[in-house]
Amino acid sequence: MPDIDFNIRAGNTLVGFTALEQIKKAITTEKHGQAPQKRLLQQEDLDTMKRIEEKAQDIDSLFALFRQQQTELGGEVTTADKQELRKRLKALEDELNRYLASEYGISQNHFKSKPPYEKKFSEWLASHKPFHWFIEFHAIMKNGGFDVIIGNPPYVKYSKVKDDYTIKGYKTENCGNLYAFVMERSLSLIRKQGRCGLIIPIASVSTNGMSELQQLYDDYIQWHSHYATRPGKLFMGVDMNLTISLLTHFDKHKHCTSYSTFYYRWSNGTITDRDSLFQRLQYIELPSNVKLANKYPKLGSSVELKIIRQMLSKGQKIENYYDRNGKILYYHSGGRYWRKALPQKLSSHYKPVTISEKTFEACFCLLNSQLFYWYWIINSNCMDVVEREVFKLPVFNLTDVNSEDFYKLMNGLLSQYSTSTTIRPRRGEIIxxxxxxxxxxKSKPIIDEIDRVLARHYGFTDDELDYIINYDIKYRMGRVALENDESS
Structure with a gap:
């Protein structure tokens, strides 16, 4: 077998040049202190760029010869061959690193003598560890990029590494997490017919904070599959809901298509359940005319599409019944398997929404229903309940219903809640x-009745009602739920 010299390359994926155009900008910044669009390129700049590209091509040719000697010719790769390749690569890397450092304010023009510049440059180099795709994979990048990129990037807030290194020129910087930057960089590295697949947090397609990342997706055909963290996990020890996002460029003459799956749960204790997880994936096309709180709802079947279309057809949202002079309803912002809303605030985890007094009971029933639990799952990060999911919940005309029906259901549910109350200590890093x-x-029979009443007002079929009542029931009612998470 050939040795692995030069076949595995290390560096910071997010810092470094991917194209000659980026190098051009850095050269003019370093030499003249101006971005290229503010001045005409001088001949010396053009000569520098030409020399850099020729060096990159030369190194790439050596790489190709190196691999050919290893794999095809059966020839010998000597230590001298390796040293010569490393020498040329290091010389070009050093030149590009100095140009890149100038974009971070570390330019020889800004220092009165060489020693302080070299010290600052060495510190920057050690913390940023730049990786120049333009020279490391010159032929690939010159031909448009990679055919396939796959990965599992770090799920780390940018604020945690910002003291060590910073990024430049990313559209997703406001997303504030390294995985968003890695996705942006990956998409910039694939060719027009290439494919990219990353395992990233479910928040990537389920929160407003990732809107810049979601905007990048508009130029791609997408397949998003979604995975719970309870009871089973994709990665043991990683307590995070995850999405596997697969993307490829689409033909400009066709519309961009998005596909989605259910939010999948499974038990790690059931080997066959986990082993068959990917075989059971079921994608459906997300219609562009379905406008929900979330741009990429976690829908996985035709019945779910029918339910959400029927809800949207009513033309109302809970926010239409907001009334600052009305009654306050508190929805629980945490929990996993059930959703709760109460007339009183029990802790800081209960958030207020002020509802018109006439529709208070109906809104109470809606936010405690299994219908809302399902709606919340398809739109949220599946951990937190935020205003977006509450206020944007599609509803029927709440002023045109018999409030007495909802009043009885509300009192029955509150009574059942009061008989099954415990005090639970929560001890964690944050809580x-x-x-x-x-x-x-224990309140499920009453919640089922709430959903039956709601189904009549929405106009759901028996099959659609049955789907809602039994949604996720295996994990919400079984021992799996009891043993792996709180009942609430």
Missing amino acids: NTDEINFDVQ
């Missing part, structure tokens, strides 16, 4: 409190 907890499973 350290004693919290009132409800065993909501």
Whole structure:
């Protein structure tokens, strides 16, 4: 087998040049202190760029010869061959590193003597570890990019590494997480017919904070599959809901298409359940005319599409019934398997929404229903309940219903809640409190009745109602839920 010299390359994916155009900008910044669009390129700049590209081509030719000697010719690769290649590569890397450092304010023009410049440059080099795709994979980048990129980037807030290194020129910088930057960089490295696939947090397609990343997706055909963190996990020890996003460029003459799956749960204790997980994936096309709180809802079947279309056909949202002079309803912002809303605030995890008094009982029933649990799952990060999911919930005309029906259901549910209340200590890195907890499973018969009443107002079929009542029921009602998470 050939040795692996030069076949595995290390560096910071996010810092470095990917194209000659970027180098041109850095050259003029370093030499003249101006971006290229503010001045005409001088002949010396053009000569520098030509020399850099010729060096990159020369190094790439050596790489090709190196691989050919290893794999095809059966020839010998000597230590001298390796040293010569490393020498040429290091010389070009050093030149590009100095141009790149100038974009970070480290230019020889800014220092009165060489020693302080070299010290600052060495510190920057050690912290940023630039990786120049333009020279490391010159032929590939010159031909348009990679055919396939796959990966599992770090799920790390940018603020945690910003003291070590910073990024430049990323559209997704406001997303504030390294995985968003890696996705942007990956998409910039694939060719027009190439494919990219990354395992990233479900927040990437389920939160407003990732809107810049989601805007990048508009130029690609996409397949998003979604995975829970309870009870089973894709990666043991990683307590995070995840999405596998697969993207490829689309033909400009056709519309951009997005495909989605269900939000999948499974038990790690059931080997066959986990082993068959990817075989059971079912994608559906997300229609462009379905406008929800989230741009990429986690829908996985035709019945779910029918339910959401029927809800949207009513033309109303809970926000239409907001009334600053009305009654306050508090929705629980946490929990996993059940959703709760109460007339009183029990902890800081309960967030207020002020509803017109006439529609208060109906809104209470809506936010405690299994229908809302399903709607929340398809639109959210599946951990937090935020205003977006509450206010944008599609509803029927709440002023044109018999409030007495909802009043009885609300009182029945509150009564059941009160008989299954416990005090549960929560001790963690962020949360350290004693919290009132409800065993909501015991209230399921009443919640089922709420959903039956809601189904009549929405106009759901029997099959659609059955789907809502039994949604995720295996994990919400079984021992799996009890053993792996709180009942609330």
